[in-house]
Amino acid sequence: MAKQLVKGNEAIAEAAVRAGCRFFAGYPITPQNEIPEYLSWRLPEVGGVFVQGESEVASVNMVYGAAASGCRAMTSSSGPGISLKSEGISYLAGTQLPAVIVNISRGGPGLGSIQPAQQDYLQATKAMGHGGFHVMVFAPATLQEAVDLTYDAWEYAERDRNPVLILMDGCLGSIMEQVEFPPMKEPDRKGTHAWDLNLKEGEKRNGRLLTPYFPEALLEIKNKSHKMMIEKWQRNDVKVEEFMVDDAEYVVVAYGISARVAKEAILRLREEGENVGMIRPITLSPFPKQSFRNLNYDQVKGIIDVELAIPAQMHDDIALEVLGRAPIYEYCRSGGLLFDDEGIYAAVKKIIDGGAK
Amino acid sequence: MEYKRPSSLKPTPSGFCPGCMHSLATKLIADVIEELGQQENCVHVAPVGCATLNLAYWKGDIIGAAHGRAPAVATGFKRTNPDRLVFAYQGDGDCAAIGLAEIMGAANRGENFTVIFFNNQTYGMTGGQMAPTTLIGQKTTTTRYGRDPLTTGYPLKMCELLATLEAPAFISRYALNTPKGCMEARKAIKKGFTLQMENKGFSFIELLGNCPTNWGLTPLQTMEYMDTNTIPYFVPGVYKDKYAEVK
Ligand SMILES: Cc1ncc(C[n+]2csc(CCOP(=O)(O)OP(=O)(O)O)c2C)c(N)n1
Ligand code: SF4
Ligand SMILES: [Mg+2]
Numbered sequence: 363m364a365k366q367l368v369k370g371n372e373a374i375a376e377a378a379v380r381a382g383c384r385f386f387a388g389y390p391i392t393p394q395n396e397i398p399e400y401l402s403w404r405l406p407e408v409g410g411v412f413v414q415g416e417s418e419v420a421s422v423n424m425v426y427g428a429a430a431s432g433c434r435a436m437t438s439s440s441g442p443g444i445s446l447k448s449e450g451i452s453y454l455a456g457t458q459l460p461a462v463i464v465n466i467s468r469g470g471p472g473l474g475s476i477q478p479a480q481q482d483y484l485q486a487t488k489a490m491g492h493g494g495f496h497v498m499v500f501a502p503a504t505l506q507e508a509v510d511l512t513y514d515a516w517e518y519a520e521r522d523r524n525p526v527l528i529l530m531d532g533c534l535g536s537i538m539e540q541v542e543f544p545p546m547k548e549p550d551r552k553g554t555h556a557w558d559l560n561l562k563e564g565e566k567r568n569g570r571l572l573t574p575y576f577p578e579a580l581l582e583i584k585n586k587s588h589k590m591m592i593e594k595w596q597r598n599d600v601k602v603e604e605f606m607v608d609d610a611e612y613v614v615v616a617y618g619i620s621a622r623v624a625k626e627a628i629l630r631l632r633e634e635g636e637n638v639g640m641i642r643p644i645t646l647s648p649f650p651k652q653s654f655r656n657l658n659y660d661q662v663k664g665i666i667d668v669e670l671a672i673p674a675q676m677h678d679d680i681a682l683e684v685l686g687r688a689p690i691y692e693y694c695r696s697g698g699l700l701f702d703d704e705g706i707y708a709a710v711k712k713i714i715d716g717g718a719k
Numbered sequence: 720m721e722y723k724r725p726s727s728l729k730p731t732p733s734g735f736c737p738g739c740m741h742s743l744a745t746k747l748i749a750d751v752i753e754e755l756g757q758q759e760n761c762v763h764v765a766p767v768g769c770a771t772l773n774l775a776y777w778k779g780d781i782i783g784a785a786h787g788r789a790p791a792v793a794t795g796f797k798r799t800n801p802d803r804l805v806f807a808y809q810g811d812g813d814c815a816a817i818g819l820a821e822i823m824g825a826a827n828r829g830e831n832f833t834v835i836f837f838n839n840q841t842y843g844m845t846g847g848q849m850a851p852t853t854l855i856g857q858k859t860t861t862t863r864y865g866r867d868p869l870t871t872g873y874p875l876k877m878c879e880l881l882a883t884l885e886a887p888a889f890i891s892r893y894a895l896n897t898p899k900g901c902m903e904a905r906k907a908i909k910k911g912f913t914l915q916m917e918n919k920g921f922s923f924i925e926l927l928g929n930c931p932t933n934w935g936l937t938p939l940q941t942m943e944y945m946d947t948n949t950i951p952y953f954v955p956g957v958y959k960d961k962y963a964e965v966k
Contacts (some may be wrong), residue, residue, distance in 0.1 A: 384799065411799060413794065413798065415791065416820050416823070419791070420794075420821050423788035423821070424792070426788075428796065428799045429795070430796050431799040433800075435795065453785050457783070559762055559780045559800070561760070562801065568778060568779045569778050570781070571781045572781065572782045573774060573782070573783030574783065575774065646920065659839055683770045
């Protein structure tokens with residue numbers, strides 16, 4: 363298959379279509395507008411449905427309805443809109459319906475800024491809504507990875523009957539890169555899923571109930587199985603890139619756009635003989651705990667959390683695995699201000715030279 | 720006429736309070752579904768409110784929606800499954816307060832499903848607080864001295880509001896406190912479902928009901944109360960009908 367030059371948001375949109383997504387509802391918000399714009403014409407081409415919802419609340423609830431009919435469905439937004447979607451995402455998790463949510467994130471609380479940032483890590487990994495549920499969170503660092511993760515997202519969502527979140531920042535959403543799209547999957551819409559309310563040809567079946575409302579005892583059992591699912595993710599579904607960590611004395615931890623920029627800085631430091639490596643979580647949830655357990659703490663002198671978020675949001679997840687065996691430093695920008703490889707280079711260099719606390 | 724349980728309802732004892740017209744509304748809908756032979760084909764989008772109790776009675780397929788979001792959920796389902804008969808059932812808090820955006824959006828798009836709107840002028844499920852439809856002067860747990868329009872505005876007339884929209888096919892209101900009102904409501908529900916099955920678009924049927932428990936009245940008293948208070952303000956009738964020929 364030939365490579366194509368596409369914009370990040372459109373890459374996600376086309377990958378969703380290839381994955382068999384046939385329903386999208388969304389509400390305009392920068393920096394993700396190309397996703398609904400693309401799908402507004404692309405979905406009807408393949409027999410799918412696009413609805414511009416009256417709000418993010420309505421859009422995610424439309425996705426809930428479409429998922430109930432066994433249709434692969436998606437919605438996308440950014441910070442403020444993701445907050446509004448949290449009701450519906452919680453309902454998806456509670457009712458155990460699969461769907462894919464995309465957050466092209468921006469900076470800060472409230473309206474924040476429309477510039478790229480990674481301020482939504484905690485929301486994404488700890489509490490996408492009320493009720494104490496978790497979702498898988500995919501954090502691509504290249505557009506090819508965004509395509510591949512989006513393409514696979516429904517496999518996980520449907521396997522687990524749980525929403526999957528793709529967390530990317532406005533920078534990756536806006537840049538153009540060459541990608542190779544996977545082949546078109548034709549969605550199976552004929553009542554084949556355990557959860558859908560489809561009727562097969564001539565079938566008379568009803569009394570099926572989709573609701574997040576359960577009697578106490580059943581709800582506890584359901585919550586326990588949710589916990590078991592999360593534990594399984596940790597065993598089976600972690601995706602991580604370990605870059606030059608074997609001999610590393612300093613380990614950068616970064617995801618998404620930050621990891622991409624950090625890699626440049628690390629290569630330069632390596633040229634200068636500094637033993638620097640990187641752990642790049644691709645799944646933020648499940649967090650790649652084992653990568654931190656595998657580090658040789660007799661050799662590692664420092665961990666450097668590099669994020670476009672202040673306060674650093676991944677810090678606690680890292681600290682829980684490092685357990686005080688190495689100091690954890692931070693290098694962060696926020697509010698929509700980006701760092702460059704020069705900045706990361708200088709920050710890491712300073713830490714190595716003992717200039718940072 | 721034989722009075723029996725419609726086949727689309729389970730033989731489960733009712734959890735609605737005695738004399739509550741939610742059970743009447745449920746029976747009317749179930750009866751129409753049976754008459755149209757749609758027991759297997761219909762999908763009920765349930766609200767949050769006392770009508771959530773319907774999850775236990777309804778034999779058909781049900782999707783439980785978040786509070787106020789039934790029209791959005793129904794949109795997603797019906798658009799991806801157009802052959803099913805889809806109806807959302809909403810209370811007045813659900814539809815006219817928290818879900819105002821969703822009902823307006825769905826109606827304005829002319830979505831091809833039916834909304835049954837049960838207006839009992841209070842938040843029944845949460846213990847009788849003021850609803851957007853609570854009448855002026857009506858006492859509730861959040862309007863102790865009666866609803867005061869100076870601070871809470873006026874009761875919202877959903878049929879009148881939706882009838883300003885271009886897209887909806889059929890909008891009408893009935894009071895369930897007389898047999899005549901019930902029979903007319905039944906006909907309207909049938910018409911709404913028929914329009915949907917003929918792909919003619921959005922229908923909205925408001926049923927004026929009661930809440931004996933939170934109104935603090937006996938069921939019989941609620942029926943008189945509706946005559947003297949509810950019906951003069953929420954006037955029953957057809958507010959929009961693009962297809963007068965469809966019965
Ligand atoms: C987001 C949200 N807010 C509030 C509630 C609590 N709540 C449950 S039912 C209800 C009101 C129901 O009133 P109405 O829609 O009029 O239905 P009724 O019980 O009167 O039939 C409220 C506020 C909720 N479940 N979800
Ligand atoms: S609280 Fe009111 S609306 Fe709810 S079941 Fe009882 S009487 Fe009916
Ligand atoms: Mg009510």
